[in-house]
Amino acid sequence: MMEDLSLHVLDIAENAVAAGATRVAILINENERRDALTILVRDNGRGMSRRTLRRALDPFFSTKGKATGLGLPLLAQAAEQSGGRLSIRTTPGQGTKVTVRFRFHHIDRPPLTRMAATLAALIFGHADVGFFYRHRRNGLVFRYDGSRLRNLPSTTAGIGPELIRTVTGELRVGLKRIGRT
Ligand SMILES: Nc1ncnc2c1ncn2[C@@H]1O[C@H](COP(=O)(O)OP(=O)(O)OP(=O)(O)O)[C@@H](O)[C@H]1O
Ligand SMILES: [Mg+2]
Secondary structure (H helix, E strand, C coil): CCCCHHHHHHHHHHHHHHCCCCEEEEEEEEECCCCEEEEEEEECCCCCCHHHHHHCCCCCCCCCCCCCCCHHHHHHHHHHHCCCEEEEEEECCCEEEEEEEEECCCCCCCCCCCHHHHHHHHHHHCCCCEEEEEEEECCEEEEEEHHHHCCCCCCCCCCCHHHHHHHHHHHHHHHHHCCCC
């Protein structure tokens, strides 16, 4: 079991990148009053055929040349164990939307932490992909448009330790304002 929802977000976003997406939106919505936590990851990748979609939640199915594909099944299981569910909408050639709902206050809901580090890993791990992040939490909202960092040259003026520190800092400050890390 994955102990933190940020690891699931990482996996679902990595799926989008593997599907050839150039844009990935990660939308998180926490509403304690409504006892709801929703994670939505939308991409403009190649989408899934009907056959792939049918088997996407099978832990022994992957189109990546390996015996197991655990990302989606583990997340679906985590959601179901905390009173929620996972759903997938996909159109071949257009993209995919994965929505996961949890009951916020359910005792078995994994925590959501370390999103700043997760987002930085995605943004700098895939410099050719534009990541958009929006996190609502009980009426507060943090947005981060990582697409302005797309295709920067890997020179000192572009992606380097300096920029990575700056962006990670911006993410931490923004998330802290809404009470997250
Ligand atoms: N965003 C997506 N766009 C297109 N196909 C997807 C997407 N997400 C998942 N898939 C398809 O569903 C399959 C299962 O995904 P899942 O994350 O469960 O396993 P995996 O990515 O293959 O392996 P693992 O997550 O264990 O590394 C993938 O192999 C891929 O064919
Ligand atoms: Mg995966």
